[in-house]
Amino acid sequence: MSIQDRIQQVERRIEAACLRSGRSRDEIGIVAVTKYVSLERTKEAFENGLRQLGENRWQDAEPKWRALGGDEAREEAVGRPIWHFIGSLQSRKAKDVIGKFEYIHSLDRLSLAEAIHKQAVRLGLHVSCFVQVNVSGEDSKHGIGPGELHTFLESLRAYPSIKPIGLMTMAPHEAEAEATRPVFRRLRELRDEARAAKAASEDFIHLSMGMSGDFEVAIEEGATWIRLGSILVGKEEDEQ
Ligand SMILES: *Cc1c(COP(=O)(O)O)cnc(C)c1O
Numbered sequence: 001m002s003i004q005d006r007i008q009q010v011e012r013r014i015e016a017a018c019l020r021s022g023r024s025r026d027e028i029g030i031v032a033v034t035k036y037v038s039l040e041r042t043k044e045a046f047e048n049g050l051r052q053l054g055e056n057r058w059q060d061a062e063p064k065w066r067a068l069g070g071d072e073a074r075e076e077a078v079g080r081p082i083w084h085f086i087g088s089l090q091s092r093k094a095k096d097v098i099g100k101f102e103y104i105h106s107l108d109r110l111s112l113a114e115a116i117h118k119q120a121v122r123l124g125l126h127v128s129c130f131v132q133v134n135v136s137g138e139d140s141k142h143g144i145g146p147g148e149l150h151t152f153l154e155s156l157r158a159y160p161s162i163k164p165i166g167l168m169t170m171a172p173h174e175a176e177a178e179a180t181r182p183v184f185r186r187l188r189e190l191r192d193e194a195r196a197a198k199a200a201s202e203d204f205i206h207l208s209m210g211m212s213g214d215f216e217v218a219i220e221e222g223a224t225w226i227r228l229g230s231i232l233v234g235k236e237e238d239e240q
């Protein structure tokens with residue numbers, strides 16, 4: 001299936017989910033996750049209007065980042081992708097991605113906050129970050145525990161280059177998408193509680209949740225960014 005057909009199909013499903021939940025389509029951004037596909041396919045996705053691209057490892061992202069604008073385009077957001085770092089980030093790798101990725105979806109510890117902040121200060125910029133929460137409590141998942149959120153947000157104030165803009169989670173892999181609903185709902189509640197307690201700034205509004213298998217449920221529960229890989233840009237084998 002062509003990228004254009006994929007985009008159209010996904011769009012129809014997003015619009016239906018918006019309709020079911022009384023939301024407006026412009027409340028939801030799509031991060032096109034290109035981690036499974038080649039540079040050519042990534043270019044094709046971008047040229048077909050997917051401007052927000054997500055990667056989870058700098059080694060894999062680097063050739064794509066360079067080919068699609070790299071340093072020359074750093075100053076202008078027009079004509080190049082906006083990059084989202086969605087994978088877990090080692091503190092010593094923060095210097096590779098800060099200044100190149102506009103959004104970090106995986107802030108899950110203070111040592112990483114410190115590393116991001118240091119590099120951001122060096123470059124004189126602010127970095128929009130999602131705090132990753134392990135709502136489901138699975139050992140295999142990254143993220144802070146829901147009970148740690150308020151303290152974590154308070155501690156982030158020591159790193160003023162970091163702009164906490166919301167929360168991110170990954171739902172457990174379920175055969176039935178519906179089973180993920182409580183996880184997404186809990187993330188929304190956590191955001192609302194943090195806002196009510198003034199634990200974060202006015203910019204703390206986003207929910208990065210929902211992937212290929214569960215994005216419709218995530219939208220119904222309030223996602224403002226969905227992260228779509230296989231369903232949208234496909235996987236390597238789809239390129240043959
Ligand atoms: C790979 C990945 C995605 C996209 O996965 P799909 O199921 O292919 O849509 C989304 N978020 C994160 C954090 C990922 O690592």
